Amino acid sequence: MHLCRIIAGLDKAMFLFSAKAMYPSTSLARVVLKKGKTQIFRDGSPMVYSGAVDRIIGRPPPKTGDVVLVADGSEKPIGWGLYNSVSMFCVRLMQLEEEAKRDPTSALNMGRLLEERISSAVDLRRSLGLPSTNTNAYRLINSEGDRLSGLIVDIFADVAVIASSAAWVEKYSQEIQFLVNKVSDVNHIKWRSSTDILKEEGLDISEQKEHAPSSHPGTVKVMENGIVYIVSMEGQKTGFYADQRESRNFVSTLSKDKRVLDLCCYSGGFALSAAKGGANNVIGIDSSGSALDLANENILLNKLNAERISFLKEDATAFMKGAISRNEVWDLVILDPPKLAPRKKVLQSASGMYRNLNALAMQVVKRGGLLMTCSCSGAMTQSGLFLKTIQGAASMAGRKVTVLRQAGAACDHPIDPAYPEGQYLSNYLLRVM
Structure with a gap:
């Protein structure tokens, strides 16, 4: 028993020495986690939500942007991060203790x-x-x-x-x-x-x-897969959706001699790829006039035949309903709508919107043709409900679909498996019968 106490005392002393060596500033506040909440952050999840925090040790209390230590229930540091006094994410973990030991030069040094x-x-x-x-x-x-x-x-x-x-x-x-x-x-x-x-x-x-x-x-003029685009610095998100680069390239390989419809086309990414891939006829639909100005400029930049590719300012739903009434169909349809489920609480209503859009899209695909359908809503992708929603759309449209390809964001959009909430883009290629 006496020997056990000596060993325990030595372990504690070694920990205190290690912690002081790694995190020498005694003025740093400590965000102490609740019992049972530590492992998820040891495993790499970077977002310490306020519900996982038991107490904060430090006087004066830390301010937003301050460097803080994150500690387990025994107050032993597991890493350090940046504090926020208002956000639901109390700390964004920047470095775990083991990493700090391997590279002490970056410990507590933003x-x-x-x-x-x-x-x-x-x-x-x-x-x-x-x-x-x-x-x-x-x-x-x-x-x-x-x-x-x-x-x-x-x-x-x-x-x-x-x-x-x-x-x-x-x-x-x-x-x-x-x-x-x-x-x-x-x-x-x-x-x-x-x-x-x-x-x-x-x-x-x-x-x-x-x-x-x-x-x-x-x-600014950019190039993607050999296609030139004008990117507006004031456009949606950062101005251009690089996440669909690999899928746009894939569309170009499917498009030769096809009639292609690009719904919610923005500045024409999928439409231009289809045209470059040899499509007979391509039409892009979007409700944004400024986006279509860019799309039309992109036709000229790429010296494409304006008789084979065009863009129309119209609501996607209204366009598809009109096409169905005219019995008009396409060999390949791309449906890439804006984010319909920005938060989990609207997921149910968004699922209905996705189902309705996809049901219409399936009806403007020639039987045996292809539909590439997308969701950029993280709530939808993470829920795993998008494929079920697609199946519901097929039933609504009286069509049968099979999945030919499933994809996400391009490879320059890495996802940390410890933070699956970073996964947001779903892309399915379907055969529609």
Whole structure:
């Protein structure tokens, strides 16, 4: 018994020595987790939600953006992260203790950690062949997938668009812009703050100091799979949906001699790919006039025959109903609607909208033809209900479907399996009978 006490005392002393060596600042607050809540974060989940927190030790209490230690119930640190006093995510874990031991230079050092993570993201994209001679539009940093939760960086030729959706990103904006600006071929930076999400983080962007304005004009010319696009710096999301790059390329291989319909086409990504793939006739439908201005400009940039590809400003549902009344069908239909389920609480109503849209889309596909149907709603993808919704649409339309291909976002959009909430895009290729 006496020997056990000595060993236990030595273990405790070694822990205290290790913790002080790794995290020497005694002024740091500790966010102590509830019993039974530690393992999910040890396994790599980066988002410490407030319901997992038992208590916070530190006087004065930490402020939003402060570095804090995250500890188990015995107050032993398991890692460190960035605190938020308002968000449902109390801490965004940046580094676990084991990682800090392997690389103590980045422990509690956000500048060093940012440099390492951004460099790692660059190396990953280079290993994936990005950029290349025929593609210079890609995602450089994909939030949790690149272990920088709340930070998105898309590269469009020589422009980096930085999308911020976390308070810590705004706090370290200068450091982030400096490091991104060092990436090869980047000459301009456009900063885009997600105002609504940041309000949930306790930030009112209107009260924040403005970021340095971009020196680049409002549009940039990019290339993807050998197709040229005009990207608007004020367009949807970061301006271009690089996540569908691999699926757009796949569509080009399916399109030769086909009649193709691209619904919710935005600036014409799938439609242009179909035309480049040799489609006989392509029509793109979207309700946004500004998006279709870009799409029509893209026809000219790619020197495509305007008699074989065109765009029409119309609501997708209204267009499909009109086509059904005319008995008009296509060999290949792409349906890529905007996010219909931004949150889980609207998933049921969104499922109905997805079902109705897909039922109409199936009716404008020639029997034996193909439908590529998509959902960019994380709530839908993570629920696993999208395929069931598609099956319900088939029953509604009186059609039979088989799945030929299932895909998600392109490979430059990595997903951390410890944070499956980062998975948002579903893409199914169906044969419709």
